[in-house]
Amino acid sequence: MSNPLFVGIDISSKDNVVCCLSNDDEKRPISRFSVFNNRPGIFELKDRINQLVSKHDFDRILFGLEHTGCYSTHAAIYLHRHLDFACPDVKVYMFNPSLIKEFKKAHFLDAPKNDRFDAWYIAARLKSGYLPHPFTWSEPLMALQRLTRARYHLMQALVREANFLMSNLYLKCSDYSLVFSNKLSATSLAVLEEFESAEALADASLDDLMEFLIQHGKNRFDDPQAVAKQLQKAARSSYRLPKAMSDSVNLAMASSIRVIRTIQEQLQSLKKAIEDHLKTIPQTLDSVPGIGPIFASGIIAEIGDIHQFDSHKQVAKLAGLAWTQNQSGDFTASSTRLIRSGNRILRYYLIEAASSVRVHDPVFAEYYAMKKAEPKQYAHKRALALTARKLVRLVFFLLKSNQLYQPKGGNRQLN
Known part of the structure; x- marks a missing residue:
């Protein structure tokens, strides 16, 4: 008959609180201890688990951790890949924190919230069965994930900054959105920086505005004269701002544009790194x-x-x-x-x-x-x-x- 050891680990940035349960009917832990969440701490955890295995003749070890982002990553990798335990059958399970929370509610109406009890709940969840797929580690995929998540983070930042820019743009030139479909294009941002107000845009020479669009659009406009006329038409029909408010809006927009350009540059850098990394991973x-x-x-x-x-x-x-x-x-x-x-x-x-x-x-x-x-x-x-x-x-x-x-x-x- 199998004799497993259930090890629940409550992860924090500094400490790992550990609770160990056996397969008998007792709810009392056979061991509780705490180690630092660093390399010496994880090796201390290994030694103490091996002592329990030798003492109680466990033939399986099931580790359970909550998926707490970066804090649980090192512990899961070391338990899965780098540590040698006294029995060959070792599995690591990463739980969604919401699953542990619902497990606590389902079994204990007055469940306290502290690290010692949380470690026990994780071990008890392991013992209850119906476990997710064991944790697996692929260095190429995890490295790629760091890049794709960084891109996701930058895209969210770009959307937030773009929305803030659009709110100020409406104040500066309320009908500007009728001209460019992509307000964050290089040409659009250049127009917003060059002209201080809707009046300045409306009063600009049509020939100078056409030349400006050709230069910053790199000859990509089929009819730069039509675009220039649309810009001036939008500027004439837009609301007017008082001078003091116009200066404040321009300063806020200039700040947003610098942030947006920086994000766009970083996105291009990440794109190249992601493309290069993907070439090393077989996929269709x-x-x-x-x-x-x-x-x-x-x-x-x-x-x-x-x-x-x-x-x-x-x-x-x-x-x-x-x-x-x-x-x-x-x-x-x-x-x-x-x-x-x-x-x-x-x-x-x-x-x-x-x-x-x-x-x-x-x-x-x-x-x-x-x-x-x-x-x-x-x-x-x-x-x-x-x-x-x-x-x-x-x-x-x-x-x-x-x-x-x-x-x-x-x-x-x-x-």
Whole structure:
């Protein structure tokens, strides 16, 4: 009969609080201790666990940790890869903190919140069974994940800064948005910096404005004269600001533009690093029209080892692309929401990829159009989420089979 040791570890930036349970009916821990969350501390943990294994003849060790971002990464890697324990069967499990929280609520109504009890709850959760897939570590994928998450962080910062810039832009030139579809293009930002007010833009020489657009647009405008006329028309129809407020708005906009340009430069640098890193990882996702190296990298870095998933439904749930069910008796709600759990970064890359694929692939374009025509509210968001869910199935199949994508339904996808 198996004799496992369940080790719950509550991770913090400084300490790892450890609680060890055996497989008997006793709830009392066979050992409790605390070590520093550093290299000497993890080796001390190994020695103390090996002493327990020798004393009680354990033949399996199950380590449980909450997934607490960077604080749990080193501990999980060392437990999985770098430490030698007195028995060969060692597995590490990373729990979503919400699962431990719900486990506590389900079993203990007055559960206290402290490190000692939290470590016991994690060990008890290990002992209860129905465990996630054991933690696996791939150095290339984790390195790629650092890059794709950095890009995600910068993209969120770019959106926030762009929204702030747009609020000031409306004050400076309220009809400016009618001219450039991309307000953050190099030409658009140059116009905002060059002209201090809507009046200055309206009073500028048409020939000088055309030359300015040609120079900063690098001859990409088909009709620079028409663009110049649109700019001056928008400037004339815009609201006017008092001088003091105009100076303040210009200063705020200049600050935002510098931040945006810095972010754009860093995004280009990250793009090159991601593309170079992806070349070292075998994958076929970029064979799908609309999925380039960036989206492929973001998806595979967050999914990790595809073999830990038995179906595409599990991948969709990981990404938060699954819908809650609202049913009681004979009633079943026709409108439900996406689940609130899930990896928001994986969901971001899948939705961005779906938005691109629907433009380039007729199968996904037809599916998106069909779903967009169904509801009266949130049509685009709902259709895009459903398209991303359809893409999950394709992603799962391509990663599992390592096949290239065949357009127009050529791939026989797994159920």
